[in-house]
Amino acid sequence: MRRPPTVTALAGRVAETARSIEVLWRAGLVPFPRLDEGIRSLLLTRRHGPLAGAVRIAARRDPSATGIVDERGPLTFAQLDRQSNALARAWSARGIGSGTPIAVLCRDHRGLVLTMLAAGKLGAPLLLLNTGFAKPQLADVAARETVQVLVYDDEFTGLLSGIEGADRYLAWTEGDLAAHETPLLDELIASSDDRPPKPPERPGGLILLTSGTTGTPKGAPRPKISPLHSAQFLDRIPLRVGEATYMGAPLFHGTGISQFILSLALGCTVVLRRRFDAEATLRGIEQHRCSALVLVPTMLQRIIDLGPGVIGRYDVSSLRVVFAAGSALSPDVGNRASRIFGDVVHNLYGSTEVAVATVATPEDWRTAPGTVGRPPVGCRVALYDERGAEVTAPHVTARVFVGSGLAFDGYTDGRHKEIIDGLLSSGDVGHFDEHGLLFIDGRDDEMIVSGGENVYPVEVENLLVEREDVVEAAVVGVDDEEFGQRLKAFVVPVEGASLDADEVREHVRRNLARYKVPRDVEFLDALPRNATGKVLRNELG
Template sequence: MGLSLLDRVAGAVVRTARSIAVLHRAGLVPVPRLDEAVRSMILTRRYGPLAGSVRIAARRSPHSVGLVDERGSLTFAQLDLRSNALARALARRGVRASTTMAVLCRDHRGLVLTLLAAGKLGVPVLLLNTGFATPQLADVVARENVGVLVHDAEFTDLLGGIAGVDRYLAWTDSDAATSPDVPLLDDVIAGADDHPLPAPASPGGFVLLTSGTTGAPKGAPRPKVSALRSAEFLDRIPLRTGEATYFGAPLFHATGISQFILSCALGCTVVLRRRFDPEATVRGVAENRCTALVVVPTMLQRILDLGPEVLARYDTSSLRVIFVAGSALAPEVGNRARAAFGDVVHNVYGSTEVAIATVATPQDWARAPGTVGRPPVGCHVALYDDEGRRITTPYVTGRVFAGSGLAFTGYTDGRAKDTIDGLIATGDVGHFDAEGLLFLDGRDDEMIVSGGENVYPVEVENVLLAHPGIREAAVIGVPDEEFGQRLKAFVVVRDGSTVDADAVREHVRGNLARFKVPRDVEFLDALPRNSTGKILRNALA
């Protein structure tokens, strides 16, 4: 028992030392100025990782650009002062630490200022998915006991049936009709004092929502965490202080908000756009000399589909990191990105509940396309069979369980994910190769049993995507009297392609076992996806 305790203590010491080294390498630990490091830790502890980081940046580099959106730029000092004013105005209107604030916004300064103001008041913020329909939004707002709702004018009709909640408009186009009963954040900020506020009793944190693709979206709280936890993202991803990051992934998504907070902590310029547009993205990277681009796989694919001629118009040589997360990155897409942008793609695996689990560096990807890599410092991943026994043999598929210092402790409704040995089920199945690199074989609830053979759709989909005439593909199981289930493929072909059903089946037959060949093939103009690019398999039949 004593040895086990010593082992745990020794492990914690080693992880802490490694984390500090990682933070120092990224520029977050200014060893020559320990007083600055201590002051930063105090501000982060008081206001949370986001509002605290912006206050730190405003103190160190007040005139540096902190945010760029479609309305121009704001310095860190402007972000700090305007969020002070908004926080004071909200407090005068009755917002307290016990109030739950929800935001339904695109990516822009209004959303950022709201998040900062909430941090300064110690108010928890619920990040609503802009792709949800009215019933989902109404259910979530009621379940999470939302008291204040900040939204863009475009969502006014969508929220028409939600009553008993104070509202504010974060963004409205010049020609949009607004109600005098719903004040604009710009007006609220303009009429308030922008002096600093006293620190709240405790930071409010965030509540993220699961995608809701398999049921009602669940709330996953993200309370304040130690600054050392930033090392989990920085260990295998070379983000550095004082650079610039372009966000394609929306901030309501775990990928977007985690990297947004980290970018602010690094004192980086954050470049936002309300709606993702592939060419506007590469243009924004070039114009702002961004060193990092944060996207989900479908966004990366749409950028690559612009073609070499369009990509060549923009100088993206400043990019050192393309941060890809949110769903599986197909080998074909990752390889195309490597050819187009060089060795900059970092394939990140995690979940709303776990946060980060593994990272595949460009070197990992070059050696093993399709891998999601290894766990960074402070993270752990293990595979288990259906009886809960740990799998240590390479190439044997099992359920993926992961843990990190950023993992949640349970949903807001009291439910929790399955856990083994302190690790949380991700819902995926996968295997390690002989070098310890993790590969995902599919979702544990998407396995298709056809004629007694187990098939995971992602394997077949990756083969289909490697066909030069296929742009998108999804595979599901449909009922079959003889085999129980049979495979059905939904395919989106590239412009000008003449791929037919026989060619699709022949392509799979030439690369996989016969029982993995789809018997049915249906051609679509586009696959149904949610706002973060995940395929809505329930909409396929």
């Protein structure tokens, strides 16, 4: 039987709510003294979900303000609202409505955005497919999630033959429009009434997918829609109303979609590009005077690797936030970015399942490069050992568990993550330092035992990438007759570097314990990564 909350717990919730409201007010999201507008915003979000609700709110606030910019040009918030109305009505006439599972396989452009908005207005659950998935993964996920509607870009047509029984719609094509038999979103929108459709009984919600690096991706529904949850980002990331955000991270990923929704809720212009290009990103920041750049760490590294000669061509002084998430941000990359852009780097730690866990502010990063920071308002992080006992001592590595109002309620196949004291396992291991800052030491399943010692590869990886002659590195465990397991390093050297395996091993030997020295070293032109920058370790061995 569930026990009623204690007085202390209730007081804690009230204090947390009050602090969340203060954070939202500071960012400009609580319209004091127009409390009627605040209530209207809450109702719109509850009816249509966070994304469609955010656009409706922004369209009321300033219909002529630019909502998004993609390679076809700008769309105002009013245009986004009306065009998504038209798409929702066109789909409704075709029998698509509340509860109809819609899947979208698109790069970042208006077609994807309008699909998300129309799905919200219909109350249809929307499945965001990863553009980096292979044909078998897409087919397996579509079958498991009983997809009935499929929206996609023309370039992915060849990957969809395994998906059967779904109505198909084309969101983007660079070919001859007349050559396509599949209905085009633009045609549906142009031929339909753009008045607001009848609100659904309940929002359909979003379904995000895990990375699928260890098999078929799992579905993680995101039904949470309370505007107070925005405070989990805004508490430690100073985004503000009416600015501009450059979206480098893909919208199908938790990092991209969360910051996209938040930016639209703030009435910010969001600049989208179908494919990431490092120099084009700098050009876009300058052109649109973006105050925030959202990306995954590999994208940030590609920008930095352009060098001062190229970076110096662009005025990026408008940047107040460089928001990195989705994979580990190495101390080397974070430090180099800070030297180039100033104290603007914010390092978020979370996952598809737990959403937000911690955020490192620029001040945190200066104190301890490599940290993922502290939990924002509404989040709690604790460490537990293998027996389930909480670990509070600094510099002791243990399993990371997270409590967040945005955490999921279980996978779509009925499975769940381990829960201790109401906190959800992140699947990672980490430690706190003496200042209470969190560090992630690696995935729980990446730890190896070498000669009786626990070894986490990320420590060796960070050491290697600090070298000026190394672009990137990945370290994995391999079998060893003497020690049980040893490390193997995969190193991408700088072009023209004369680095050899013995030098790599000696560098590790000089800086870390003997059992952390890689037994083998292999040089690659590039590490295998998925669309969000995570290293595909199952392809290394």
